[in-house]
Amino acid sequence: xxxxxxxxxxxxxxxxxxxxxxxxxxxxxxxxxxxxxxxxxxxxxxxxxxxxxxxxxxxxxxxxxxxxxxxxxxxxxxxxxxxxxxxxxxxxxxxxxxxxxxxxxxxxxxxxxxxxxxxxxxxxxxxxxxxxxxxxxxxxxxxxxxxxxxxxxxxxxxxxxxxxxxxxxxxxxxxxxxxxxxxxxxxxxxxxxxxxxxxxxxxxxxxxxxxxxxxxxxxxxxxxxxxxxxxxxxxxxxxxxxxxxxxxxxxxxxxxxxxxxxxxxxxxxxxxxxxxxxxxxxxxxxxxxxxxxxxxxxxxxxxxxxxxxxxxxxxxxxxxxxxxxxxxxxxxxxxxxxxxxxxxxxxxxxxxxxxxxxxxxxxxxxxxxxxxxxxxxxxxxxxxxxxxxxxxxxxxxxxxxxxxxxxxxxxxxxxxxxxxxxxxxxxxxxxxxxxxxxxxxxxxxxxxxxxxxxxxxxxxxxxxxxxxxxxxxxxxxxxxxxxxxxxxxxxxxxxxxxxxxxxxxxxxxxxxxxxxxxxxxxxxxxxxxxxxxxxxxxxxxxxxxxxxxxxxxxxxxxxxxxxxxxxxxxxxxxxxxxxxxxxxxxxxxxxxxxxxxxxxxxxxxxxxxxxxxxxxxxxxxxxxxxxxxxxxxxxxxxxxxxxxxxxxxxxxxxxxxxxxxxxxxxxxxxxxxxxxxxxxxxxxxxxxxxxxxxxxxxxxxxxxxxxxxxxxxxxxxxxxxxxxxxxxxxxxxxxxxxxxxxxxxxxxxxxxxxxxxxxxxxxxxxxxxxxxx
Numbered sequence: 001x002x003x004x005x006x007x008x009x010x011x012x013x014x015x016x017x018x019x020x021x022x023x024x025x026x027x028x029x030x031x032x033x034x035x036x037x038x039x040x041x042x043x044x045x046x047x048x049x050x051x052x053x054x055x056x057x058x059x060x061x062x063x064x065x066x067x068x069x070x071x072x073x074x075x076x077x078x079x080x081x082x083x084x085x086x087x088x089x090x091x092x093x094x095x096x097x098x099x100x101x102x103x104x105x106x107x108x109x110x111x112x113x114x115x116x117x118x119x120x121x122x123x124x125x126x127x128x129x130x131x132x133x134x135x136x137x138x139x140x141x142x143x144x145x146x147x148x149x150x151x152x153x154x155x156x157x158x159x160x161x162x163x164x165x166x167x168x169x170x171x172x173x174x175x176x177x178x179x180x181x182x183x184x185x186x187x188x189x190x191x192x193x194x195x196x197x198x199x200x201x202x203x204x205x206x207x208x209x210x211x212x213x214x215x216x217x218x219x220x221x222x223x224x225x226x227x228x229x230x231x232x233x234x235x236x237x238x239x240x241x242x243x244x245x246x247x248x249x250x251x252x253x254x255x256x257x258x259x260x261x262x263x264x265x266x267x268x269x270x271x272x273x274x275x276x277x278x279x280x281x282x283x284x285x286x287x288x289x290x291x292x293x294x295x296x297x298x299x300x301x302x303x304x305x306x307x308x309x310x311x312x313x314x315x316x317x318x319x320x321x322x323x324x325x326x327x328x329x330x331x332x333x334x335x336x337x338x339x340x341x342x343x344x345x346x347x348x349x350x351x352x353x354x355x356x357x358x359x360x361x362x363x364x365x366x367x368x369x370x371x372x373x374x375x376x377x378x379x380x381x382x383x384x385x386x387x388x389x390x391x392x393x394x395x396x397x398x399x400x401x402x403x404x405x406x407x408x409x410x411x412x413x414x415x416x417x418x419x420x421x422x423x424x425x426x427x428x429x430x431x432x433x434x435x436x437x438x439x440x441x442x443x444x445x446x447x448x449x450x451x452x453x454x455x456x457x458x459x460x461x462x463x464x465x466x467x468x469x470x471x472x473x474x475x476x477x478x479x480x481x482x483x484x485x486x487x488x489x490x491x492x493x494x495x496x497x498x499x500x501x502x503x504x505x506x507x508x509x510x511x512x513x514x515x516x517x518x519x520x521x522x523x524x525x526x527x528x529x530x531x532x533x534x535x536x537x538x539x540x541x542x543x544x545x546x547x548x549x550x551x552x553x554x555x556x557x558x559x560x561x562x563x564x565x566x567x568x569x570x571x572x573x574x575x576x577x578x579x580x581x582x583x584x585x586x587x588x589x590x591x592x593x594x595x596x597x598x599x600x601x602x603x604x605x606x607x608x609x610x611x612x613x614x615x616x617x618x619x620x621x622x623x624x625x626x627x628x629x630x631x632x633x634x635x636x637x638x639x640x641x642x643x644x645x646x647x648x649x650x651x652x653x654x655x656x657x658x659x660x661x662x663x664x665x666x667x668x669x670x671x672x673x674x675x676x677x678x679x680x681x682x683x684x685x686x687x688x689x690x691x692x693x694x695x696x697x698x699x700x701x702x703x704x705x706x707x708x709x710x711x712x713x714x715x716x717x718x719x720x721x722x723x724x725x726x727x728x729x730x731x732x733x734x735x736x737x738x739x740x741x742x743x744x745x746x747x748x749x750x751x752x753x754x755x756x757x758x759x760x761x762x763x764x765x766x767x768x769x770x771x772x773x
Contacts, residue, residue, distance in 0.1 A: 046127045046205035049081065050110055053125070056090045057110070060247040065228070065263040074116040077211040079200030081112075085123060088112035091247045093235055098244035099549040099579070101252060101503070101542055105245040109150075111233045115266045120212045124150040126170075126235060128205040134170060135238050135617040138655035138686040140694070141733060142175040142189050146614060148236060150208050153179060153261070155230035156219035157311075157380060160259040160429050162354055163230070164193070164217060170206040171654060172199040172689055180354030181258055182423070182431050182454060188353050190345055192733040193217065194768075214269045219310045220380070221268040230261035238614070240581050241549055252503035254459050256429055279303040279734050281766035283321050287759065303348070312379035315348070320371055322346045323762050324738045327724045330698045332665055332676045337405040337633055338526035342366055348374060355387045355421050358435060358452045359466040359495050360512075364524035368417060369410065370394040387421040396441045398474070399521055400482045403562050404596065405633075406526040407482060415441035417522060429456040437522045443475030446521035464497040472519040491517030491528065507537040516563060530568060534558035551578035554589075569595040575608070582615040597631050602638050604629025620649040622661075632673055635708060639673060642666045655686040674709065677701045690731065696724045721745045734768040 043049045058066065071084040093109040095102050112123040128134060128148075135147050144167070151167035161182050167175040174197055177189040196211040221227060237243040251260060284298045301319035308314075322345075331340045344353070349365040355378065356363045374391030396415040400407040416439075423433040432453035439446045452466035473488035480486070493514040500507045516529040536556035543549070557572040575589025587610040594603045606628030614620045623646045630641035647661030659682040666675040683695040699721050704714040722744045730736040743759035 044202070046125055046202045046207060049207065050108070050125050050127060052086075053090045053110055053112065057092050058089055060091055060262045062248045062251065062260045063262065065265055068264045068266040069114050070266060071114040071116050071121070074118055075121050075209065075211065076198070077121075077196035077209040078198035079207050079209055080198070081123060081207070081209075084116075085112050085114070088114040088121075088123070091233065093233065093245040093247050095246045095249050096243055097234075097246045097250040099241040100544070102249040106239075106243055107235075107237055107245070109235045109245055111247070113231075113233070113264070115269070117269060118213060118215070120154070120214070120229075122152055122210045122233065124208040124210075124233070124235065126150065126205045126207065130239075131204060133239060133617075136170050136654050137173065137651065137657065138171050138689065139173055139657070139684055140686065140692055140728075141173070141192070142177070143684075144169045144173045144175055145236075146238065146620065147173075148238060149175075150235045151175075151233070152210060152212075153232045153234075153258070154212070154217075155258050155261060156217055156227075158220060158228045158230055158263065159425055160230065160256060161425065161431065163258055164212075166195060166197075166210060166212065168197045168199065168208045168210060170199060170201060170208075172197060173686075178354055179258070180357065181256060181429070182354060182357075185257065186354065186357065190343075190347075191353065192347070194732060194734070214310070215307075217310075218313065218378075218380070219268075221310065225268055226265055227268040228263050228265050230258055231264045232261045238583060240583070241579075242583055251459075253501075255456065255462050255499065255501035256459075259429060276307070277303075277305040277734075278769040279305075279766055281321060281764055283323060283762055283764040285323075285760055285762045287761075309379075311381065313377070315376045317348050317371070317374045320346070320348055320374065321764065323740060323742075323760075323764055324726060324728065324736075326694075327696055327698075327722065327742070330678045330680065330700050330720075330722070332663065332678065332700075334674055334676055334702060335630075335633055335667055339406060339408060339524075341524060348376075355385065355423065356419070356435075358433070358450060359464050359497060360450075360468060360493060360520075360523070361525060362435065362448060362450055362468055362520045362523035363419060363437060364522065367397050367399075367522050367524075368393050369397055372414075383425040385421075385423040385425070388419065390416070390418045392416055396439075397521070398444075398478070399519065399525070400484060401519070401526050401528045403516075403527065403529040403568060404598075409478065409482065411441065411478070413442050415439055419522065427456070430454060437520075439521045444473050444478070445471075446519055447471045448520055448522070460500050460502050462499045462501075464499065465495065467494040468492060468518070468520075470517070470519050472517070472521075485517075489517045491515045491519060493518045493525075493528075503540070503542070505537070505539055507535065509535045529563050531561045531563065531565070532558060547581050549579045549581075551576070553577075567594070567596070567601065569593065569601070582613050584611070584613040584615075586611045591628075593629075595631050597633055598636050600636065602629075602631045604631075604638065606630075606641075618651045622647045630667060632667060634712075635673070635706075637669075639667050639669050642668075656684070658683050671705070672703075673706045674702070674704050676703075691729050692727075694724075694726045694728070696722075698722045715748050719747055732768060734766060736766055738762070738764040740764075 068089055069087045071087050073084050075082050075084050091111045091113060094105055096105045108127050110125040114121050137144050137147050147169040149167050149169040151165065153163045153165050155163040162178060162180045165177045165179050176192060177187050178191045180186050194216045198209045200207045219227060233247060235245045237245065280302050282300045287295045299319060301321050304316045306314045325345045328342050333340060344365050368391060370393060372392040372394055374389060376389035378387045393415045396411040396413055398409050398411065418438045420436045423431055425431055435450040437448040448468060448470045450466060450468040455463045457463060469492045471488065471490055474484050476486055495512040497508060497510045512532045514528045514530055518528045534557060538552055538554045540550060540552035553576055555574045559570045560568040562568055571591055571593040573589055573591045575587055577587045579585055589608045591606045594601055606626055609625040612622040626643045630639050632639045643665040645663045649657060649659040651657040661680050663678040667673045679699045681697045685693040702718045704710060704716060710716055725741040727739040728736055740762050745757050
């Protein structure tokens with residue numbers, strides 16, 4: 001039986017579900033009569049709204065500066081244009097920058113831009129000649145990128161290095177993230193912040209309003225009291241291809257995207273003083289453990305955010321709870337020598353996550369297993385950026401990397417993890433940085449100092465470097481069990497990488513060394529005692545035909561030695577890639593490789609095929625396939641490997657879709673040595689913009705029919721079933737009610753019954769106390 005609190009939480013969730021289902025926000029997305037006082041109250045079509053602005057278009061050029069008007073009053077992000085918009089800057093999106101290269105856009109789009117005393121605002125007027133073909137999904141945040149949508153990328157520091165991203169689709173689903181071009185270009189879609197949007201649909205298109213409060217973002221104020229932001233607006237128009245339209249012609253022969261954005265200048269808003277956010281939450285659980293015992297419990301926690309200035313932020317968390325975070329996708333972990341990588345999804349680690357990224361993965365926050373408390377500070381002053389976090393972990397994860405394999409253990413004792421990051425901006429785009437990490441626990445420590453940098457040598461060439469030194473000591477008992485040094489020891493690593501980015505030819509060349517004593521217990525370094533040299537080259541053609549929009553060839557290789565220059569392996573790849581009609585993407589490649597296992601250097605070949613397609617709005621298909629030679633690391637002999645991963649997504653309505661994927665992998669010689677089969681199904685039902693249901697079911701089966709495995713204790717068959725159910729009602733990204741169930745069944749397991757059953761029922765409520773936006 002669930003506790004009384006659990007029962008009441010379930011009743012409350014069911015009441016919300018029924019109540020909101022009866023009033024599904026159909027009317028919210030239907031054309032509405034505009035209230036009096038709007039720009040054009042009688043407008044029944046997007047074309048009517050567009051007409052007054054057509055004569056006021058400002059033609060943007062890349063990297064040019066423009067003055068953004070200050071609107072007379074604030075606006076509401078509700079999809080209805082207020083009179084304040086009559087003063088806004090008007091911009092067209094005349095260029096198609098994907099699929100083609102700066103061809104005329106297939107559709108018209110107008111963007112209104114302005115600032116108010118409290119926010120940066122934008123309105124998108126999106127006529128659509130074929131609205132019946134619009135691709136729209138009512139889904140959770142950050143999961144609408146196969147849809148029609150509009151968006152902004154805003155570099156609020158004007159330093160060409162990182163930017164906020166906001167996106168909205170035609171039914172109001174939001175997505176946001178961070179874009180970074182320091183070290184390597186990347187997008188972090190796990191980042192969330194507080195902003196507003198509203199949508200109004202018409203028979204011939206839709207209108208989107210976006211309002212980004214100055215209190216929600218970090219920005220720089222110049223010495224003249226003005227702000228200079230680099231901003232781009234765009235529209236995604238997916239049909240036979242995924243068309244992306246832009247206000248400027250893009251230069252595809254550059255190694256920087258943000259630096260091409262126009263600069264928008266305006267009087268800097270008065271900085272809000274001492275802004276703070278308080279996010280308390282409570283969680284009630286009922287659990288059943290492996291041994292059959294039941295437990296009930298309740299916990300409370302708190303997240304705090306304090307912003308003393310627009311460019312500095314301090315965060316703290318006490319007893320953080322991540323029960324609503326999506327369960328990790330199953331991966332096949334047999335016949336591998338290094339631990340699989342799982343992406344970070346926990347909110348506390350998402351603030352300015354680009355700052356922690358370096359060429360070598362020396363900081364990987366998933367090594368923090370179960371934090372008790374944590375604190376973090378991030379800030380930027382002029383060319384100087386600083387980040388720091390410190391936390392206590394209930395358990396301690398330790399890595400033991402090697403030349404051919406890695407091991408790890410979890411110590412049931414607390415550790416104290418501290419990270420400091422400093423970055424100095426040089427010139428227009430180049431940077432140098434320092435990273436220090438320290439992991440302290442009973443009887444041991446790991447300390448790391450890293451220097452890294454990226455130098456933009458020209459519009460196409462850049463150099464990325466990193467040098468790292470580590471100092472490590474293990475508790476004597478652990479050192480003896482895992483054959484590690486019993487005294488403290490040192491190690492070092494470095495990487496040099498030369499990059500070329502271009503429209504037709506892109507390439508990279510890399511040299512890397514990691515000594516035997518190198519350790520990064522707060523990172524994801526699985527292989528040490530090696531030297532590597534490698535390259536990868538791509539040649540791309542842009543045909544103007546109807547059936548193929550882009551195709552090309554790629555080739556590369558990598559060579560690996562130990563510190564004594566004994567060859568540990570190599571791989572050489574060559575392949576063909578293409579983008580075709582039906583939003584189809586494909587890759588066909590062949591790999592020749594060698595790999596040392598024990599004292600034997602094995603050689604082989606393997607074929608790879610990857611194909612994905614979204615021919616219409618309700619169907620997405622994909623398949624990955626590989627076959628060829630492999631190495632059985634347990635038996636230390638050459639084998640044949642076959643792997644196939646088909647999957648599909650079916651969208652039954654705008655708010656209801658199911659995704660299924662299966663993975664089958666077999667290792668064999670004359671007969672099957674081992675095989676694995678994963679099946680995964682994900683159901684998403686977004687009842688209203690606030691209320692959603694997510695159901696995930698995963699099943700994994702291993703078989704080891706060869707008697708040599710069973711002689712070493714491997715079971716002939718092993719199965720794991722995992723399920724996660726989550727009902728959520730979210731007022732914004734942080735204020736939410738969650739009702740959830742997680743269960744895991746495994747057989748056989750190391751218990752008296754030979755079975756392992758664990759399940760948890762939880763309810764969680766969090767509320768964001770925030771100043772006026």
